[in-house]
Amino acid sequence: xxxxxxxxxxxxxxxxxxxxxxxxxxxxxxxxxxxxxxxxxxxxxxxxxxxxxxxxxxxxxxxxxxxxxxxxxxxxxxxxxxxxxxxxxxxxxxxxxxxxxxxxxxxxxxxxxxxxxxxxxxxxxxxxxxxxxxxxxxxxxxxxxxxxxxxxxxxxxxxxxxxxxxxxxxxxxxxxxxxxxxxxxxxxxxxxxxxxxxxxxxxxxxxxxxxxxxxxxxxxxxxxxxxxxxxxxxxxxxxxxxxxxxxxxxxxxxxxxxxxxxxxxxxxxxxxxxxxxxxxxxxxxxxxxxxxxxxxxxxxxxxxxxxxxxxxxxxxxxxxxxxxxxxxxxxxxxxxxxxxxxxxxxxxxxxxxxxxxxxxxxxxxxxxxxxxxxxxxxxxxxxxxxxxxxxxxxxxxxxxxxxxxxxxxxxxxxxxxxxxxxxxxxxxxxxxxxxxxxxxxxxxxxxxxxxxxxxxxxxxxxxxxxxxxxxxxxxxxxxxxxxxxxxxxxxxxxxxxxxxxxxxxxxxx
Numbered sequence: 001x002x003x004x005x006x007x008x009x010x011x012x013x014x015x016x017x018x019x020x021x022x023x024x025x026x027x028x029x030x031x032x033x034x035x036x037x038x039x040x041x042x043x044x045x046x047x048x049x050x051x052x053x054x055x056x057x058x059x060x061x062x063x064x065x066x067x068x069x070x071x072x073x074x075x076x077x078x079x080x081x082x083x084x085x086x087x088x089x090x091x092x093x094x095x096x097x098x099x100x101x102x103x104x105x106x107x108x109x110x111x112x113x114x115x116x117x118x119x120x121x122x123x124x125x126x127x128x129x130x131x132x133x134x135x136x137x138x139x140x141x142x143x144x145x146x147x148x149x150x151x152x153x154x155x156x157x158x159x160x161x162x163x164x165x166x167x168x169x170x171x172x173x174x175x176x177x178x179x180x181x182x183x184x185x186x187x188x189x190x191x192x193x194x195x196x197x198x199x200x201x202x203x204x205x206x207x208x209x210x211x212x213x214x215x216x217x218x219x220x221x222x223x224x225x226x227x228x229x230x231x232x233x234x235x236x237x238x239x240x241x242x243x244x245x246x247x248x249x250x251x252x253x254x255x256x257x258x259x260x261x262x263x264x265x266x267x268x269x270x271x272x273x274x275x276x277x278x279x280x281x282x283x284x285x286x287x288x289x290x291x292x293x294x295x296x297x298x299x300x301x302x303x304x305x306x307x308x309x310x311x312x313x314x315x316x317x318x319x320x321x322x323x324x325x326x327x328x329x330x331x332x333x334x335x336x337x338x339x340x341x342x343x344x345x346x347x348x349x350x351x352x353x354x355x356x357x358x359x360x361x362x363x364x365x366x367x368x369x370x371x372x373x374x375x376x377x378x379x380x381x382x383x384x385x386x387x388x389x390x391x392x393x394x395x396x397x398x399x400x401x402x403x404x405x406x407x408x409x410x411x412x413x414x415x416x417x418x419x420x421x422x423x424x425x426x427x428x429x430x431x432x433x434x435x436x437x438x439x440x441x442x443x444x445x446x447x448x449x450x451x452x453x454x455x456x457x458x459x460x461x462x463x464x465x466x467x468x469x470x471x472x473x474x475x476x477x478x479x480x481x482x483x484x485x486x487x488x489x490x491x492x493x494x495x496x497x498x499x500x501x502x503x504x505x506x507x508x509x
Contacts, residue, residue: 029292031371032483103143113139203263218262229260284375287448289483365491375448392492
């Protein structure tokens, strides 16, 4: 099915011809990519980001120019570390003697947040997990490795005191020669003690420049409608301090286009300096999530970093067309862009231009999902309707998490709109459909909040699904720390399978 079926001619947006990138201050990891990290290894830049409760865990991107990134794999593509169960946050690269390390955050099963480490012979993996390094009672997050002025490698991390209404010290402790355990005593570097920082400082990323250690860090609340995140910097001649915070902090703050920029990593290209960090695009905010931005900075006469643009700029309109999706399920497996709830990886098979998704009985069922890039869009899928087993439902959904979703589901000769909130499922409407081999489902979203559903038996003529009001309210969907995904879903007995022919997404501003 052509992507054009999603738009009538009158609705088709006018897309300007592609232009050269005007500057480096722009979105480079579009969609929900919080806490991004970047490192240069050889002639290639590598990036990753928080994956939170979505698998596969920690995407791996490569680039030659910091602008054009290719998703090439994941740190944990199939199996989670045995010790960890959730909250896969803030990966950070470190490279030494040809070996790549990822220091990351995860929650111990039944326990606290910890900083852990995995390593690989190549930055693309495969990675071997070495387990937790530190897990304080309040939780430990945002690990970053850097050698001190003597060449001894230290782990820098945040004690997650804000989780229990306490301060949030930034700690440093030496790593062993294998880089897989802490040795010696921990040293507190600084905590949140300036008004703009609010309840926390976190997301430390360090770089050494002209004899100084510079720590770029985030302060205040990170996420959701009420976020107040911003970026500050501190410096010290010695890694263990004393540290001086810049009097002009925050050095990167919200503007009319982007909100709450923070938690990034420094990199350099051709003598120019950049921070790869996240921020919310104000038009889409929590519905898309925190996107990965590249912001350029320079060093002023006093030796402090100053951003070329104090706040990030808007994404160019041409990005929207580049981010359209038309997946016809070619090849023999799902593309790397597809995700699933980390503890519910579904069984899938791709063959002959079809995705076969094995059903699951709980809540929404089996889920395979894609990130969204705007808050206004249309999506569609065509599925085998006549072949659905009895009591098996399959369809298209907007998913915040497995407990919160809006879905258009086909099954038992019907179409139903499902409202799933806090794990409680409600059927908002149900209609019978004339028997047909395939059925195309469409979902339209405005501003991330208003949802409309339609279907077609021929891929050209659309019938709206009647609901009590013109549009269903989906404001509740995004979790506090994640954006909405679009998903193909299948609910039913485990031996049942749903067959999809495509997945189409058209972004609109």
